[in-house]
Each structure stands twice: as structure tokens, then as C-alpha cells.
Amino acid sequence: MRILVTNDDGIHAPGIDVLEEIAREMSDDVWVCAPSEEQSGAGHSLTLNRPVRLHKHGERRFAVSGTPTDSVMMALRMVLTEENGGPPDLILSGINRGANLADDITYSGTVSAAVEGALAGIRSIALSQVYSRESHGQDIPFAAARAWAVRAIEPLLDTPLPERTLVNINFPPLAADKVQGIRVCRQGFHDYSRGSVVVGRDPRGYPYYWFGLNAIEHSLDRGTDLESIDDGYVSVTPLQLDLTHHSSLGALADRYES
Ligand code: MN
Secondary structure, three states: EEEEEEEEOOOOOOOHHHHHHHHHHHOOOOEEEOOOOOOOOOOOOOOOOOOOOOOEEEOOOEEEEEOOOHHHHHHHHHOOOOHHOOOOOOOEEEEEEOOHHHHHOOOOHHHHHHHHHHHHHOOEEEEEEEEOHHOOOOOOHHHHHHHHHHHHHHHHOOOOOOOEEEEEEOOOOOHHHOOEEEEEOOOOOOOOOOEEEEEEOOOOOOOOEEEEEEOOOOOOEEEEEEHHOOOOOEEEEEOOOOHHHOOHHHHHHHHHHO
């Protein structure tokens, strides 16, 4: 099984080393192609206004001066070519430093790398380690991810999933032996928008604006990824790329009938 590992925290982030180790437990054909710089919050963006560079850091290790989507695209088009043995059977994105739960997944470069893989018809999984800076500081304990990732990934390898679907996995911020288990659950929603804007002045006196991420509330909603993490479970959520709201099609079509 050929595995491509990528992320949005950048090729030097500790989480991608953890994920590479996890991938190597499942295969000896593991390739890394990830952004050269942190790209958290990049979503599914594609670099169009400037060239990207491909840097080879090792026999199977590449960095792309672009977004997570750029990295997957470069891996599939320029690295894992037919001459190099062909495309991967599995794409793993992460392990992200922090949660990718509920509506936050729309901003997520980690999830979007898996979106790009799903669009290319490859089984793709995003993985994130939930943590809180208040209790953990800058050191992200990947213990739950390390101990539970293979158990979370393996059933997905031979489960038939429809085209253009991917899987989003989050690990709770707990020691490995405190994790309660694995739950398959739907995507939740936060109660209100996550972004805050901090206004400051640069050294020349001009204003700047910097988006922040507040810890935000969510109401208890049964069966969601948010609930699973709150309960101490690994959350496994299948996602689909068909964003159509099917049940609105009829009512909208009626409105346009002359
Ligand atoms: Mn990130």
C-alpha cells in the first residue's frame, strides 16, 4: 500500500512526523509531500498568482512552497508519477495541531488536503489532535493520536466509501489510556462565528488587523463530532463533497418557474 502523508502545519511540524510513523506501521511505501511553511486556515485554496517550488528533502520527502491543496496536487502530478510507481492508495493529512471539528473544517487546510485527494479518487483521511493551549502550552501532546490512529484508520482501508467522500478524524486531548474509544459521528456546528479581529498599529503607526481564533461555545447536540470529543472519544466523521442541499432543490426550482 502506497501512502502519501501531507498536512497544513508545514513539513517541519511535529505532527507530520507522528503521522509518518503511524503510516510506516501500516506500510513501507510512505511518501511525504507537504507545505514548506504553516498553512493553517488555508482551506482548499490553490496558488494561482505565483509559481510554486518543489524542494526534495529526501528520497520520499518533498516540500511545496504553497498550500496543502498545492502539495497534494504536486504529489500526484509531479512526484508520484507512473515512472515513480504511480499514485498513492491512501492520503493521510495531519496530524494537525488542534481540532478540526464542526464548521471549522471549512477553513481547514488539513481537511482540504484530504478533499483534494478525494477529488482525485483516492481514499483520503484528515487527522487532528485536539488540545487546549491553556492546559498544554506550546507542547502538543500527540499521545492520543499516536496510540489510536492505526485503530481508527485500519477499518477505513477496506470499507467501501462512495466517490468524493473523505473521512475526518479527531483525537481527544487526553492521555492514551483515558481515551474512551472510537465513535462514528456527524459533523456538528458551533453556536456562533469563530473569528475575532485584533486591531493593532505597526511600527510606522499604520493600523493592521489580525484574525484570532477564540475558544467558542457549542450547545450539546447529540451524535456530533463535538460531543464525541467532549465525551473523550476519537471522532470519525465521513464527509461528502456534494454540498448541494438536496431537499431545497424542489422549492427553489418552483420559485424560478415562469
Ligand atoms: Mn494546522
